[in-house]
Amino acid sequence: MTEAFIYDAIRTPRGKGRKDGSLHEVTSLRLSAGVLDALKTRNNLEGHVVEDVIWGNATQVGEQGGCLARSAVLASALDEAIPGLSINRFCASGLEAVNLAANQVKGGAGAAYIAGGVEMMGRVAMGSDGAAIAVDPSLAMEKYFVPQGISADIIATEYGLTREQADALAVESQRRAALAWAEGRFDKSVVPVRDRNGLTILDRDEYMRPETDMQSLGALKASFREMGEIMPGFDQVAQMKYPHLERIEHIHHAGNSSGIVDGAAGVLIGNAEFGKAHGLRPRARIRGTAKIGTDPTIMLTGPVPVTEKILKDTGMSISDIDLFEVNEAFAAVVLRFMQAFDVAPDRVNPNGGSIALGHPLGATGAIILGTLLDELERTGKGTGLATLCVASGMGAATIIERV
16 A cells, blocks of 8 residues: 655644634635645645645534635635545544545545645634534433533543643643743744735734643633533433443633634645655655544543554554644543553643644644644654544544654
């Protein structure tokens, strides 16, 4: 089978996902087209040189509806002969776009692809598309649906994770992200967002709160306690599925959960012949990809079973992986991952994660893969794994190896 390589990986800065966020006036279309243009310029992609653009976003309604991928191609400087495919695997959409592209290359269906995603959470509200798992009682009641924050608190309760642990992880995420920016670790991959006159709108992640400490987090109220405990509450729904839990410990709040932000990211993937033909040096080989379904009530445990699956599929062990990017949707997701695999904290999200930098749903998977690659190169390490939990109970993962 043909091998698939990563030739480039870029992202925009992440803007606060609200009306006063720097990217609020930029549409999903324009932000996506800007990423495509940057990949074209950086890699001299003239003509119909990529087979397809595969683009993920989680809320496919309004300006993010239709086939946003094709619209972004037409709005960019890419050749109009290049088609576009929009996909949705909720929070893992950006990573799944990369995985689909890599597997197309491996199967011989084209020499190169651009893959990634976008989410403008300040413009297109999460959940505004009306997901059946949440709004259709014939499914939601049968599967014991609860909101994701409750799911995160169930994980904490089920696996004995404390609020102190969650807050400590959040403080460390902020510290690592601030250090990464101070040391220029994101410089290679972050492409500034500019207006039509070439003036910079945003060139740095703006959600970070580096002053965060344990005391400030300790003053915050648990965000999901009220919706969980007020009768009839979602805690009671969860306990119908998990009757052994006498109560749900509510440990998550805005400070130890992922931030609502705007952003986009793109990855250029191709075979060896593509690189030779265009004078491009591959940065990493995609060793394996995986996806899995999990219990839809606890919902966010996917990174553990999907990592077990990808390791089995590739014949690798957890000790073969040098670095991990585990999306910080909620602190308990990462804490459970480290607990399950006995992974040292310094090998997981060394440059901070979505708690500090924000989680633009459809883009995050591509973002963390690029961050992983940059860190492997910076530290001289060889192999990394990126993984995300996914709404309604799924997980996705990718293993890359530097070349």
